Amino acid sequence: MSVNKEIKRVTTHSIQAMKVNGEKIAMLTAYDFSMAKIVDDAGVDVILVGDSASNVMAGHETTLPITLDQMIYHASSVVRAANRALVVVDLPFGSYQGNSKEALSSAIRIMKESGAHAVKLEGGIEIAESVSRILTAGIPVMGHLGLTPQSIYKFGTYTVRAKKEAEAQKLREDALKLQELGCFAVVLEKIPAALAQEVSASLQIPTIGIGAGQHCDGQVLVIHDMLGINKGFRPRFLRQYASLYDVMNDAIKGYVGDVKAKDFPNEREQY
Numbered sequence: 001m002s003v004n005k006e007i008k009r010v011t012t013h014s015i016q017a018m019k020v021n022g023e024k025i026a027m028l029t030a031y032d033f034s035m036a037k038i039v040d041d042a043g044v045d046v047i048l049v050g051d052s053a054s055n056v057m058a059g060h061e062t063t064l065p066i067t068l069d070q071m072i073y074h075a076s077s078v079v080r081a082a083n084r085a086l087v088v089v090d091l092p093f094g095s096y097q098g099n100s101k102e103a104l105s106s107a108i109r110i111m112k113e114s115g116a117h118a119v120k121l122e123g124g125i126e127i128a129e130s131v132s133r134i135l136t137a138g139i140p141v142m143g144h145l146g147l148t149p150q151s152i153y154k155f156g157t158y159t160v161r162a163k164k165e166a167e168a169q170k171l172r173e174d175a176l177k178l179q180e181l182g183c184f185a186v187v188l189e190k191i192p193a194a195l196a197q198e199v200s201a202s203l204q205i206p207t208i209g210i211g212a213g214q215h216c217d218g219q220v221l222v223i224h225d226m227l228g229i230n231k232g233f234r235p236r237f238l239r240q241y242a243s244l245y246d247v248m249n250d251a252i253k254g255y256v257g258d259v260k261a262k263d264f265p266n267e268r269e270q271y
């Protein structure tokens with residue numbers, strides 16, 4: 001057990017207290033040690049080791065290909081960097097949909113092999129048994145409703161979800177079910193702001209929005225998107241806080257130029 005007297009760790013309980021106190025929860029993704037260190041030092045409350053690593057780390061089109069072993073590798077790197085943030089890890093596609101026993105063993109592997117603090121699963125009532133079994137083992141679970149990228153081939157597009165009343169009603173029921181089961185928070189992805197506001201008000205547990213408006217109890221973005229590293233991705237819900245693609249590209253061009261011009265290394269940079 002590591003003890004750090006200076007920094008108080010964010011817990012599933014403290015983020016629930018933040019909802020009660022009206023303090024918004026700031027969550028970002030990270031997938032590696034160096035980035036997680038920057039994110040943690042900046043005061044982010046929750047670091048999500050998202051299966052979006054499949055896109056931004058591995059270059060896949062969807063989140064489906066990333067494996068449980070790869071998620072554990074990313075998560076263990078992030079855990080070594082995070083001194084303050086609560087670290088939540090996505091269960092990847094195929095590691096929990098089969099049955100609740102498989103879901104539990106995947107969640108246990110993440111907790112045991114990475115040292116993370118909680119897991120996140122996509123879905124509602126369909127995965128209730130899995131969520132319940134993981135919770136029974138003492139592993140905190142974050143839910144994820146609305147746009148669930150692991151089911152992209154079922155829907156065909158990344159458009160706004162739950163615009164029709166039937167889908168909105170299912171989302172309300174799913175959110176209540178996840179709370180009833182004992183989830184400590186739920187991500188609401190790309191749904192109408194009014195629906196997210198209503199769900200946030202009706203739940204005791206915090207909602208974390210991405211493209212779900214200003215009334216969620218917290219917000220999440222993919223770090224590469226908000227830093228402007230992932231240049232092509234500009235959905236309406238994304239606010240870009242830097243243009244790091246350009247900053248890094250310029251720096252690297254400078255290096256290439258200096259090497260080609262025989263300017264680097266100079267006399268002071270050698271032995």
Ligand SMILES: Nc1nc(=O)c2c([nH]1)NC[C@@H]1CN(c3ccc(C(=O)N[C@@H](CCC(=O)O)C(=O)O)cc3)CN21
Nearest residue numbers: 052055056063149157158159222225230233234235236
């Ligand atoms: N880099 C990255 N950022 C993310 O936010 C993210 C991932 N990867 N991978 C996993 C999921 C997929 N997510 C997505 C993917 C696309 C849109 C999206 O809105 N895309 C387009 C087109 C949508 C449409 O068909 O209408 C957009 O311009 O909004 C939103 C969230 C969110 N997650």
Ligand SMILES: CC(C)C(=O)C(=O)O
Nearest residue numbers: 029050051052187220
């Ligand atoms: C976008 C967030 C919520 C996510 O699930 C991910 O990054 O994988």
Ligand SMILES: [Mg+2]
Nearest residue numbers: 050051052090
């Ligand atoms: Mg995800």
